[in-house]
Amino acid sequence: MSKKVFITGASGCVGHYLIEMLLEKTDYDLYLLVRDRRKLQIDVSDRPNVHVIEDSMQNIGNYQALLRTMEFVVSTAAGWGGEEAFVVNRDKTIELFSSLDPQVCERAIYFSTASILDSHNQIIPEAGELGTNYIASKHACLETLENSVIRDRLITVFPTLVFGGAENKPYSHLSKGLKDILKYVPYARFLKTDGSFHFVHAIDIAQIVTYLLTAPSGPVAPARPARLVLGMQRLTAQDLIVQFCEYLNLKVGWQFELTPFLVDAVIKLFRIEVAEWDRFCIAQRHFTYDVVSPETFGMVSQYPRLANLLAEVK
Template sequence: MTQRIFVTGASGCIGHYIVEALIQETQHELFLLVRDANKLKIDVTARSGITVLESDLREIEQHRDLLKTIDCAILAATAWGGDSVQTVNVDKTIELLSMLDADRIEQVLYFSTASILDRQNQLLPEAMEIGNDYLKSKYLCCEKLANLAIAPKITKLFPTLVIGGGERYPYSAITAGIPDVTKWAKLIRLFRADGSFHFIHGHDIAQVVRHFVDRPPA
């Protein structure tokens, strides 16, 4: 069954890999919310059913009517710092989720960060107490998700250190921040190591999301 999927953060590293997988491997109707359409390196004309919405998450109320028709939402947009952290990562994210039709929406895939979790995968209080504004905003949002009517339909994803990027994809924050990593970005996803090895490639995240889109977690 064809779904109507709303994606935020499509112009980012993870977003590019996700959208590419959805375009190439599904026939779902896609609505891509991006601040600057020129940053999209994906061919959004590759098939029909792809709509680019050049807009800011801070103006999400403009898309209220559309959101009521959405079957699946993938929320990958984030603000890393500055005055917009609380607004984008908490307030407008919760507002977007509140606009979804609780009877229609089948699932939401929400991206957070593993940095706010403890070893038992529970929220880590220290992330709120001594974390930076980004970590605090992600912590707060996760707390608020539990109070939403659609909470049972939300799957929270907590990536660790994301690598990825290249000619067809923007670099992730860690890949761009460490120049030598760019040479190995395509290969690191193939590495295996004993113990804690907390890198994950954007391509692999996209495949997880692609799987969940058609097979929502129980």
């Protein structure tokens, strides 16, 4: 008998790649929660194993009976701001996972954000104290889920900077803005700053999640509750400038060093309003973690380098 997977946020960028990959590699029954079925750009009309549920996370309580029959749940849905962030990211997400039957559910995959972790993948208290509604709600939800009845089968994934999208898939926020970012490279190449980060493409996220939903328990499968930060190799701010300039055939010459002291001076001089969380991030500068990629699980990343992303910019 085919196993059942309940997916929230299915009409988003990551959701599209995940659905496509699950349809290709499994015979699972997919239950897709979408607010507007018209945003689902994958034709599932001839797929008897795909069930589209047009509703919002606010009404997740209406599906408790269905959720108790699920072997797998993948929650990618997110509220990005305002009160909705706490309702969706904390209250309704906790309600979703609380509805699972521990006797039936095999794996529960929760999408959080790497922003709430330090370089050793530990939760930082500042995320709850200073974070935006989105950050603070993710922080509160994780603490609750890791102490819940499904903690022994919970896998939390923390995407770093997410790129992705195509003609038949919605673009991530970063991919939407990539062309605009390139416009500023001719000026940004004269600046030098200390910082580093990771990125990951949505198709590589889909590869990893599909593996987690199909791999048997064993030495390669993560211990649970698990924290997996999804990202490619660390990039410095200088690497970013160099690779952007290579793509645009620009030279990197003399650079003015933009120190934290100088940034703080500019903020004060021009009386720029900066939230406490933004100040914390400016001081942090390095957003690096112990990351996993498709290679961690014996697969091959489709977008291992920034150059792979830039090659697709129209």
